[in-house]
Amino acid sequence: MNINEIKKYLGEDWKKTEGYISGAVKCEIGLLDSTNRLILSHSGKQLRPLLSVLVARACSGGKATDDSCRYAAGTELLHNATLLHDDVADDSDQRRGAPTIRAMMGPTVSVLIGDYWLVKAMELILDADTKNDRVIRMFSKTLSDLAEGELLQLQKAQSGDxxxxxxxKIIFSKTASLFEAAALAAAISVEASAQIEEAVKDYAVSLGLAFQIKDDIFDYSPEMKTGKPAGVDILEQKITLPLLGAFANAGKEAEMSIRRKIxxxxxxxxxxxxxxxxxxxxNDGLGYARKVLDKYIEKAVSALEILRESPEKEYLKELAYFTGQRQS
Known part of the structure; x- marks a missing residue:
């Protein structure tokens, strides 16, 4: 799948979304502005805002609103804010093959800039023309989910159970919840029906779960182009699906031995x-994880059946299949 092709197809809607992203973090403080521009230059695939704009258009006959673009931009700012915080929590030196802000400028700067992006995301969402209370509550819940997911993962890393x-629950809170917010906000922005809202919610949650499972597979696959070595999750005492799959295949005695070692x-x-x-x-833990991943991809694609046929619907399907096949 060609991400740039989708962005080109979205035309002015994507340009407006990008403008909201870059404009929100433009600042007169030199250190902050230059760091923000550095973060933007390593933005990755921007799947969340892309998903959001596609959903808005798929639900409205190709007619996204200004609020659609604001909400989409807000999801990208929120996502980057969480990455800046995650890099401090995980002591990460690299992300997407480049040094993290934490590594270059220290944890304090990374946390402060993460806070800044978080506030700017909420400002974008609050400045929407419709001032929809549902959207505001939804993004507030997403922030709560993100924090709870991180803390649950830390708690479970200590107990090893x-x-x-x-x-x-962890990967829904840490990853899928923001995909869900991106899709639902988009549907709300174009006044989609409750039935359509439920469909795009199911799509986005399944896609988000699949996305995180794929990331967790990468940690056991040194050949993947992720910009980080294999086994980082293990060193951080994180038990993810490939290891859980190996436990299921190996039996209880082997499982308990490995859990003690972690x-x-x-x-x-x-x-x-x-x-x-x-x-x-x-013990074929990767095979186990891939089967679960494929199940979520198929569930995501099936959720789209209710939508009218359109290029946006096809691109949403492509996003789902791309999530399962991506190499980085």
Whole structure:
């Protein structure tokens, strides 16, 4: 899938969205403005605002509103704010193959700039013409979900007892909740019916869950072009779906042995990481995770059936398939 082709197709709606993103973080303070421009230059695929604009147009016969573009831009600002905070929580030195703000300028600057982007996102959303209370409450809940997901993951990393129910709750809160907000805000911005809202919500949640599962597969796949080495999640004591799948295939005794090692990973970080990477490969944890990933992709595509046929609908399907196949 060609992301730039979709952006070109969206034309003025995408240009307006990009303008809201860059305009929101333009600042007279030199240090802040230059750092914001650096972050924008490493924006990645911008899937969340892309999804949001596509949904708005798919629900309205290709007629996104100014609010549609504002909400889409807000999702990108929120996403980048969470990354700036995540890099501090995870002591990350690299993201998307480039040094993080935390690595270059320290954790304090990264947190402050993350806070700044968070506020600017909410300003964009609050400045929408319709002042829709549902959208405001929805984005507020998303922020709560993001924080709760991060804290639940930290709690489970300490106890080493993450199961698949915990994992799904964590990845919904940390990832899928923002996809959900992006899609629902878009539908609300064009006054879509309740039935359509429910459909795009189902699409976005399934897509977000699939997206995070794919990221977690990358951590066990050193050949992928992610810009980070394999096994980072293991070193951070995060039990994700590939490892849970290996547990399911290997049996309880092997599972308990590996869980104990994760809790005590500080005793021999590199050795335990390499052992767990091998354990996941030998017990087909990646195959297990890919099956769950494929299930969510198909669920996302099926949710779109209610929408009228349009190029936007086809692009939304392509986004789903791309999520399952991406290499970075």
């Amino acid at each position: 993450t199961d698949e129910t915990d994992y799904t 809790i005590n990973i500080a005793d021999n970080p590199d050795g335990i990481r390499d052992e767990i990477l091998s354990f996941v490969r030998e």
